[in-house]
Amino acid sequence: MSSHPIRMAGIDKSFGPVRANRGASLDVAPGEIHALVGENGAGKSTLMKILGGLIRPDAGTVEVNGGDVTGWSTSDAIAAGVGVVHQHFMLVPTLTVAENVVLGNEPKRGVMFDRTRALADVNSLIQRTGLIVPADRRVAELSVGEAQRVEILKTLYRGAKILILDEPTAVLSPPDVRELWTVLRKLRDDGATIVLITHRLDEVIDISQTITVMRAGATVGRMKTSETTPAEIARAMIGRDVVLSAPLREAVGGSAATAEHALAPVGAAVLEVTDLAVNDSRRVRVVDGISFAIRPGEVLGIAGVEGNGQTELVEAIAGLRDIVGGSISVSGRDITRATVKERREAGIAHVPEDRHRRGLILEYSIAENLVLGAQQEFSRYGLLDGDRIEEHAREQIGKFDVRPPSAAPAARTLSGGNQQKVVIAREMGRSFTVLLAAQPTRGVDVGAIEFIHRQIREARDAGKAILLVSAELNEVLALSDKVAVMYRGKFAVTLPARDATPEVLGPYMTGGKSRDAA
Secondary structure, three states, X not given: OOOOOEEEEEEEEEEOOEEEEEEEEEEEOOOOEEEEEEOOOOOHHXXXXXXXXXXXXXXXXXXXXXXXXXXXXXXXXXXXXXXXXXXXXXXXXXXXXXXXXXXXXXXXXXXXXXXXXXXXXXXXXXXXXXXXXXXXXXXXXXXXXXHHHHHHHHHHHOOOOXXXXXXXXXXXXXXXXXXXXXXXXXXXXXXXXXXXXXXXXXXXXXXXXXXXXXXXXXEXXXXXXXXXXXXXXXXXXXXXXXXXXXXXXXXXXXXXXXXXXXXXXXXXXXXXXXXXXEEOOOOOEEEEEEEEEEOOOXXXXXXXXXXXXHHHHHHHXXXXXXXXXXXXXXXXXXXXXXXXXXXXXXXXXXXXXXXXXXXXXXXXXXXXXXXXXXXXXXXXXOEEOHHHHHHHHHHHHHHOOOOOOOOOOEHHHOOHHHHHHHHHHHHHOOOOOEEEEEOOOOOOOHHHHHHHHHHHHHHHHOOOEEEEEOOOHHHHHHHOOEEEEEEOOEEXXXXXXXXXXXXXXXXXXXXXXXXXXX
């Protein structure tokens, strides 16, 4: 009998012609935080769904705490203390935190739901775990970080001792990540075994003790975290060296440029935003008098802790949110009151931060998603031209390396990274002058990050004006010509990239400095 909480061997799983797992294995020791890494589509989530009882393997064995549980159900897994915290939250927004945590396992007084006991039980769990969140507040009113804590509380309430966390930091700010690490270390010290799926290699180094690497459905490596580096992990994941930092532009004539002599943006501003004011859904001012201009061949990067108005700023420029003051122009044309379609025709491309809510129709095929917003261009006599759409999809799939290389599958069936590539392909694969890129690499692997960064650099070098919003400060610093920090709806500071460092920007991101101090 194995003493290891998790041991999986020879796992095969296919979905039609797609082989998601091929002889995959996973061995996790007790009381450790184990990182499971690999490219999007490497088979990580499939392997964890098998462990959590969501799907059955075609071949191989699964052992939990020494017992063979191959092919068990989700209820079997929950009863055995295996809990899965999914990347996309599975919460009911209209219910309170306590109601969400006990949902399906509600305490009763007779036949009635005992709300008082539920609140007391959840508050007790909150205090024991350190997952601080107001138990009586509706989930709809929570921050992203608080909602993540509710997902973990929900799993722990059901007695989980083996926790599987799928991209838990994909939508968290740096302070929320630090709080999550504190909680996970406490749970580990209290005897929990944790499997962490993440694409962020700095997080892997920071939080895990051991690492399993998957590639193309197979397990290709197992290593001790203390004995490896992010570069070595990336090489194992992709099968080659990966360059994640943005290289400098090339000077005229093709020679490499120094930082001081990189090609400078030229010409009149393409995107101009003046005194922009935007309210959120509660009519609270979240963008408060912001002004900026971006010239051809220039990237303005916006840094800051999420929730300071970045989402509303981008959506207002894209036409997805009403503005209450100020103006927006593209190439001298006022688009302040223009429709989304008119803004698109004016040259705006928009990569939204939430690909599921704003970027894709998940039930539609890849080919159909690639023409969203441009259906008229692919119509004949009022009907969609299937042949042209198919041909367009083949071109874009090849150019933007979407996997699998087929136009037919529904977007829902793709990995997160390949869903993001579909959005990137649709927006950057057409004619545009301004790119709004919001969290363009959220939840994607190092190979996809490298690819997306290259697309942004090529667009910049082709003279496009780019507004980049990212919670990843390193990404902003790597790609931007100018960096602005957004805090409470305003630009706290705007600096040339050469003057922007984490040490300089950090105090502005947390409110420690203001524009006046700058």
